Amino acid sequence: MSKVMIYGEIKGGRIKKTAFELASEGRRLADKLGGDLGAVVMGSAGEQFAADLGRYGVDTVYVVEAPELETYNSEYFAQALAKVIIEKKPEIVLISHSMQGKDLAPRTAAKLGVATIADCISFELDGSSLVAKRPMYAGKCYAQWVALGSPQMASARPNVLEVVETPKSGTVEKIAFSADASRATYTTKDLNLDTSGKVDLTEAEIIVSGGRGMGGPDYSLLEEMASVFGPTATVGASRAAVDAGWRTHSDQVGQTGKTVTPNLYVACGISGSIQHLAGMGSSKVIVAVNKDPEAPIFTKADYGIVGDLFKVIPEFNKELKALLAE
Amino acid sequence: MKSLVCLKQVPDTETQIKVKPDGTGIATDGIKYVINPYDEFSVEEALRLKEKFKAGEVQILSVGPDRATEAIRTALAMGADKGIHINDEALNQADPFVIAKALAAAAAQVEYDIIFCGHRAIDDDFGEAGAMVAELLGLPQVTLVTKVEISEDKKSAVMERDIEGGKETVEVPLPCVVTSQKGLNEPRYASLPGIMKAKKKPIDKKSAADLGINAEPKLQARNFTMPAERQAGKRYQDMEPADAAKAVVQALRNEAKVI
Numbered sequence: 001m002s003k004v005m006i007y008g009e010i011k012g013g014r015i016k017k018t019a020f021e022l023a024s025e026g027r028r029l030a031d032k033l034g035g036d037l038g039a040v041v042m043g044s045a046g047e048q049f050a051a052d053l054g055r056y057g058v059d060t061v062y063v064v065e066a067p068e069l070e071t072y073n074s075e076y077f078a079q080a081l082a083k084v085i086i087e088k089k090p091e092i093v094l095i096s097h098s099m100q101g102k103d104l105a106p107r108t109a110a111k112l113g114v115a116t117i118a119d120c121i122s123f124e125l126d127g128s129s130l131v132a133k134r135p136m137y138a139g140k141c142y143a144q145w146v147a148l149g150s151p152q153m154a155s156a157r158p159n160v161l162e163v164v165e166t167p168k169s170g171t172v173e174k175i176a177f178s179a180d181a182s183r184a185t186y187t188t189k190d191l192n193l194d195t196s197g198k199v200d201l202t203e204a205e206i207i208v209s210g211g212r213g214m215g216g217p218d219y220s221l222l223e224e225m226a227s228v229f230g231p232t233a234t235v236g237a238s239r240a241a242v243d244a245g246w247r248t249h250s251d252q253v254g255q256t257g258k259t260v261t262p263n264l265y266v267a268c269g270i271s272g273s274i275q276h277l278a279g280m281g282s283s284k285v286i287v288a289v290n291k292d293p294e295a296p297i298f299t300k301a302d303y304g305i306v307g308d309l310f311k312v313i314p315e316f317n318k319e320l321k322a323l324l325a326e
Numbered sequence: 327m328k329s330l331v332c333l334k335q336v337p338d339t340e341t342q343i344k345v346k347p348d349g350t351g352i353a354t355d356g357i358k359y360v361i362n363p364y365d366e367f368s369v370e371e372a373l374r375l376k377e378k379f380k381a382g383e384v385q386i387l388s389v390g391p392d393r394a395t396e397a398i399r400t401a402l403a404m405g406a407d408k409g410i411h412i413n414d415e416a417l418n419q420a421d422p423f424v425i426a427k428a429l430a431a432a433a434a435q436v437e438y439d440i441i442f443c444g445h446r447a448i449d450d451d452f453g454e455a456g457a458m459v460a461e462l463l464g465l466p467q468v469t470l471v472t473k474v475e476i477s478e479d480k481k482s483a484v485m486e487r488d489i490e491g492g493k494e495t496v497e498v499p500l501p502c503v504v505t506s507q508k509g510l511n512e513p514r515y516a517s518l519p520g521i522m523k524a525k526k527k528p529i530d531k532k533s534a535a536d537l538g539i540n541a542e543p544k545l546q547a548r549n550f551t552m553p554a555e556r557q558a559g560k561r562y563q564d565m566e567p568a569d570a571a572k573a574v575v576q577a578l579r580n581e582a583k584v585i
Contacts, residue, residue: 099470102470103457105454106422107458109454110458114423115545135451136450138448143550147545148546184499186496192492206584250488252508255339282553304560315568318568320575
């Protein structure tokens with residue numbers, strides 16, 4: 001029995017950092033409720049992460065193995081996750097609001113006859129009820145949500161919850177599962193993964209973003225900055241840059257793109273439309289480089305450089321390299 | 327090809343959202359409403375499928391108050407054939423599960439080869455309705471789709487979808503539920519003749535009772551708040567680029583401590 005259960009997402013044979021974020025938060029909630037914390041992992045790769053999950057407070061790691069669970073599939077994963085939830089009856093289930101979580105959580109919730117409080121940034125308890133805070137309108141406002149059904153399901157925005165070590169046993173319990181193949185689903189034909197190891201915008205700790213002021217598709221200055229920052233940094237773009245065809249749509253930050261919360265957001269040649277500001281306004285630190293001193297982005301920036309980005313960014317990169325080489 | 331397109335009317339992205347003083351929701355006066363941008367991709371894709379197969383229909387399905395009729399009419403003006411408007415007080419503030427139940431119940435009353443939903447609505451940002459409709463109808467879901475190729479016999483499709491750090495190509499039997507992502511297409515504008523024709527196209531009105539669903543809520547919102555107001559910080563103006571760059575890099579290390 002686990003009072004709180006998290007779903008541990010595995011990607012490319014490794015467990016994601018978001019699993020430890022969820023475990024840390026799940027541990028905190030389980031302690032308050034006076035119960036155990038469980039984690040569900042899928043596939044034969046799952047068991048090896050039990051010790052890692054234990055370090056972040058997981059008592060029991062439920063490993064579900066089946067041929068259908070080796071590659072992510074919404075229907076089979078939702079079947080398996082729903083099965084563990086029905087068997088173990090957690091009061092609270094936490095999933096990451098990652099690309100996979102967005103696909104998995106609602107299907108699982110619908111199987112259980114509940115809804116997920118999606119994309120939460122903080123959790124508290126009101127008695128035994130989960131109260132989750134989440135942005136709406138891409139961060140133009142926030143609201144607290146409570147789940148009226150059982151279990152109380154929520155998904156957490158990646159990169160927001162704190163990772164805390166609380167060593168627990170991480171005992172493995174295998175869950176027997178055979179997929180219900182009578183339910184129609186898709187088959188994966190091809191996975192075309194960016195092998196550069198580029199982190200997704202929503203999970204990046206540092207985002208270097210370019211807008212209309214980039215003047216064209218050459219983002220090498222920003223790519224260079226991101227690579228100096230290291231593997232937790234990535235390049236984003238404004239809608240103007242995406243609509244101009246300079247960057248792919250998956251790079252877009254804003255209300256019709258991705259809402260992001262990195263530690264550092266560097267906005268280069270982005271004026272700061274209301275939609276863009278909504279999408280990145282909760283970044284911890286914002287740097288803006290723009291030649292227009294009136295650009296709205298400066299009203300949100302912690303550090304604003306008024307100047308030509310093509311002159312400023314090369315100098316910035318040089319300084320950064322020198323500093324990070326120390 | 328018969329497509330059913332789920333559509334939501336949402337505040338325009340230009341809207342400055344304000345929370346009501348008592349925190350029970352947002353102040354709706356003066357808001358301009360539009361079709362959810364991701365649903366526009368759905369409408370466009372459905373129209374293209376009808377054009378490609380030179381047969382079929384595009385049906386719009388929306389849950390919302392009276393004003394949602396405008397969004398349905400806009401989709402009809404783009405070229406859709408007819409609409410279903412689920413308008414029930416009990417569903418106006420409903421959560422994703424209740425909305426999905428209403429959409430699935432309405433879908434069960436009509437014929438379709440494929441259902442489109444936007445991958446999320448840009449107002450409440452839940453992004454759950456599509457997958458839930460699929461589950462409730464026992465259909466496969468293909469989410470965050472940027473490319474749809476329907477087979478000649480209309481029994482299956484090959485689709486491309488966004489996944490973390492790349493693309494996945496899937497083959498899916500039809501019918502299925504697709505959630506549309508930016509990149510799928512460039513939605514057309516309604517033409518003037520289209521707008522005229524749309525006025526005569528049928529919109530079927532439904533209530534929760536017509537659909538035989540109960541609207542028992544699964545989620546409840548409270549304490550709406552505005553984000554903490556961000557103050558403009560330090561500004562580096564009329565400086566040599568090298569000096570400004572150096573000052574900011576140093577500040578990020580020593581003051582903000584983020585690098």
